[in-house]
Amino acid sequence: MSRAFDLIVIGSGSAAGSIASRCRAAGWSVAMIDKRPFGGTCALRGCDPKKVLVGAAAVVDAARALAERGVHPDGLGVDWPALMRFKRTFTDPVPAGRRAALARSGIEAFDGVARFDGPTRLSVNGDALEATRAIAIATGAVPIMLPIRGSEHVMISDDFLELDSLPSSIVFIGGGYISFEFAHVAARAGAHVTIFHRDSRPLGQFDRDLVDRLVTRTREAGIDVHLATGVHRVETAGARRRIIGSAESGDVVVEADVVVHGAGRVPDLQDLNLEAAGVRHSHAGVAVNEYLQSVSNPKVYAAGDCADSSGLPLTPVAGYEGHVVAANLLEGNHTVVVYTGVPSVVFTIPPLARVGLGEEEARRNGLQFGVRHENTSGWNSSRRAGERHSAFKVLVEDRTQRILGAHLLGPHADETINIFALAIRAGVPAGQLRQMLWAYPTQAADIPYMISPGDA
Numbered sequence: 001m002s003r004a005f006d007l008i009v010i011g012s013g014s015a016a017g018s019i020a021s022r023c024r025a026a027g028w029s030v031a032m033i034d035k036r037p038f039g040g041t042c043a044l045r046g047c048d049p050k051k052v053l054v055g056a057a058a059v060v061d062a063a064r065a066l067a068e069r070g071v072h073p074d075g076l077g078v079d080w081p082a083l084m085r086f087k088r089t090f091t092d093p094v095p096a097g098r099r100a101a102l103a104r105s106g107i108e109a110f111d112g113v114a115r116f117d118g119p120t121r122l123s124v125n126g127d128a129l130e131a132t133r134a135i136a137i138a139t140g141a142v143p144i145m146l147p148i149r150g151s152e153h154v155m156i157s158d159d160f161l162e163l164d165s166l167p168s169s170i171v172f173i174g175g176g177y178i179s180f181e182f183a184h185v186a187a188r189a190g191a192h193v194t195i196f197h198r199d200s201r202p203l204g205q206f207d208r209d210l211v212d213r214l215v216t217r218t219r220e221a222g223i224d225v226h227l228a229t230g231v232h233r234v235e236t237a238g239a240r241r242r243i244i245g246s247a248e249s250g251d252v253v254v255e256a257d258v259v260v261h262g263a264g265r266v267p268d269l270q271d272l273n274l275e276a277a278g279v280r281h282s283h284a285g286v287a288v289n290e291y292l293q294s295v296s297n298p299k300v301y302a303a304g305d306c307a308d309s310s311g312l313p314l315t316p317v318a319g320y321e322g323h324v325v326a327a328n329l330l331e332g333n334h335t336v337v338v339y340t341g342v343p344s345v346v347f348t349i350p351p352l353a354r355v356g357l358g359e360e361e362a363r364r365n366g367l368q369f370g371v372r373h374e375n376t377s378g379w380n381s382s383r384r385a386g387e388r389h390s391a392f393k394v395l396v397e398d399r400t401q402r403i404l405g406a407h408l409l410g411p412h413a414d415e416t417i418n419i420f421a422l423a424i425r426a427g428v429p430a431g432q433l434r435q436m437l438w439a440y441p442t443q444a445a446d447i448p449y450m451i452s453p454g455d456a
C-alpha cells in the first residue's frame with residue numbers, strides 16, 4: 001500500500017530544507033528522503049567542515065606571514081588528528097539534529113534511495129510513496145566520473161575531509177576551487193602538494209589576472225601547480241600512487257601517498273529513474289523553466305545543484321532556489337529566479353572572490369564601463385597582514401554608475417565581497433558606496449579606493 005503526502009522532497013540539503021520547511025509551515029504533509037545521513041553536502045561534506053580546516057591553516061599562514069615582523073612562528077603547526085576531531089564536532093551532530101528538527105516540524109523522514117515509479121510515485125526502501133501535489137528533486141551533485149585509467153586509486157573530496165592522518169604528499173586532479181582550497185590547507189599543514197590542471201587557466205570562473213596572482217601565491221606556499229597538464233593515468237607504486245599527466249613538453253610523472261579528485265561535480269540523478277516520471281534531464285541536471293518546474297512533468301520541481309538552472313552550484317543558491325520552489329508551489333508559478341549579485345569565493349589563503357560580471361563577460365555584453373584594477377600588496381590592509389599577493393578589479397558602468405562586477409584577492413576578500421554583492425543586488429550605485437562611512441581600519445574601508453582613485 002502506498003502512503004500519500006502533499007509534497008515529497010528528495011534530498012536533505014540546503015535546497016530540500018527550504019522547500020520542505022516552508023511547505024510544512026503552510027500546513028502541507030511533507031516527506032523527505034535521503035540515501036545518506038541527513039544534512040546534505042554543505043554541512044557534512046562541503047563548506048562547513050572545509051572552513052574549519054581552512055580556519056586552522058589560515059592561522060598558521062598568518063603567523064608565518066608576520067615572521068620577522070613581530071611574530072615568532074616557531075613551533076607553530078597543524079595537529080591534523082586534533083583538527084579532524086574538532087571538525088567532527090561540527091559534522092557529527094548534524095544528522096541527528098536534522099532528524100530531530102524534521103520530527104519537531106512534522107516532516108516525515110525516509111532513509112534510502114528514492115526511485116520514481118511514475119509521474120508522482122516513488123519507492124524508497126520498500127515503501128511506496130505518492131505525492132498528491134508535487135515532488136521536489138533536490139539531490140545535489142557528486143564528483144564526475146574521471147575518464148582516466150586507474151581512477152579507482154583516486155579518492156574524492158568526501159574522503160579527504162575524513163583523513164585521520166595527513167598524508168605526506170597529495171596530488172589533486174583538477175584546478176577548480178575544491179582542489180585549490182584543499183591544497184592550501186594541506187600545504188599549510190605540512191604536506192607536499194601538487195595540482196594538475198588540464199587547461200592553461202585554472203579557476204575558470206574567476207578573474208584571470210587575480211587567478212594568475214593566486215597561482216603565484218599558491219606556488220610560493222610550496223604547492224606545485226602543473227597547468228595545461230591533463231592526468232591520463234594513475235598507477236599504484238607499492239603503497240603509493242604514481243600520477244601520469246601529459247603536457248605539451250611530454251609526460252609529467254609525480255608520486256604521492258594519495259590522489260584526490262577535484263575535477264568537477266555533476267548532478268546526482270543516476271538513481272532516480274527519471275524516465276518513469278517523464279522528467280527531462282541532461283548531464284547539466286533536471287531541465288527546468290524559470291519557476292524551477294520540470295519542463296516535462298508539471299508536478300515535479302528541482303532546486304540546488306541538481307537543477308539545470310543558471311544558478312551556480314553553491315549553498316546560498318541552493319537555499320534560494322528552494323525558497324523559489326516553495327513560493328511557486330504554495331502560490332502558483334509567480335516567482336522567477338534572479339541570480340544577480342551572487343558572490344562566489346575560493347577559500348584559499350588568501351581568499352579569492354567575485355560577484356557580478358567578469359571583465360570579458362561585460363565586454364561581450366557590449367556594456368560601456370570603467371575598470372579599476374590594482375595590486376594592493378602595498379596597501380596597509382595587506383601589509384599589516386604580511387600578505388604580498390592581493391589585488392582587486394571593479395567594473396562600474398559609465399552611464400549609470402552601477403557596479404557591474406567586483407573581483408577581490410587578499411585578506412578578508414571573502415567578507416568584503418558581500419558588500420559588493422549587496423550593492424549589486426540592491427542596486428546601490430558606486431557613488432553611494434563611496435560616501436559610506438566605513439569602520440576603520442577594516443578591509444571594507446578600502447572599498448572607496450577600489451571604486452575611485454580620486455579618494456585615495
Ligand SMILES: Cc1cc2nc3c(=O)[nH]c(=O)nc-3n(C[C@H](O)[C@H](O)[C@H](O)COP(=O)(O)OP(=O)(O)OC[C@H]3O[C@@H](n4cnc5c(N)ncnc54)[C@H](O)[C@@H]3O)c2cc1C
Nearest residue numbers: 011013014015035040041046114139140304305313314315
Ligand atoms: C568539498 C566541497 C566544498 C564546498 N564548499 C562550498 C562553499 O564554500 N560555499 C558554497 O556555497 N558551496 C560549497 N560547496 C557546494 C555546496 O555544498 C552545494 O552547492 C550545496 O550543498 C548543494 O545543496 P543541495 O541542496 O543542492 O544538495 P546537497 O546538499 O548535495 O543534498 C543532496 C542530497 O540528496 C541526496 N540524494 C541524492 N540522490 C538521492 C536519491 N536518489 N534518493 C535519496 N537521496 C538522494 C544526497 O544523499 C544528498 O544528501 C562545496 C561542495 C563541496 C563538495
